Amino acid sequence: VQLQASGGGLVQAGGSLRLSCAASGFFFDDYVIGWFRQAPGKEREFVAVISWSDGSTHYGELVKGRFTISRDNAKRTVYLQMNNLKPEDTAVYYCASGSFGGSYYAFHQLRGFQRGYEYWGQGTLVTVSS
Secondary structure (H helix, E strand, O other): OEEEEEOOOEEEOOOOEEEEEEEOOOOOHHOOOEEEEOOOOOOOOEEEEEEEOOEEEOOOOOOOOOOOEEOOOOEEEEEEEEEOOHHHHOOEEEEEEEEEOOOOHHHHHOOOOOOHHEEEEEEEEEEEEE
């Protein structure tokens, strides 16, 4: 199982970046893909998640209206489009996958928590300058 996050970099405040998470080694359609981030000295926090076949999306409060998550099942890739970036968005961004046992109940209960996810990528650094 491998999740490869990419697309991070340095951007000025107000700018945009698109992160990608390429997955391999598991049946992609059966897994939810989420993004978390961790800023220096802070705990890892939930950013966004996209569910299985219906593609429903959910976002952390700090990124709602600015970030958009999407998935391309044919390419086994999930994207995180980040617009109007702020210096406080600076962090290492991680993608993660979880099956939640195929349960929408479990998904809705655990989607914002690290323990809901089984596999993690290595992270990509996003730096937003003021």
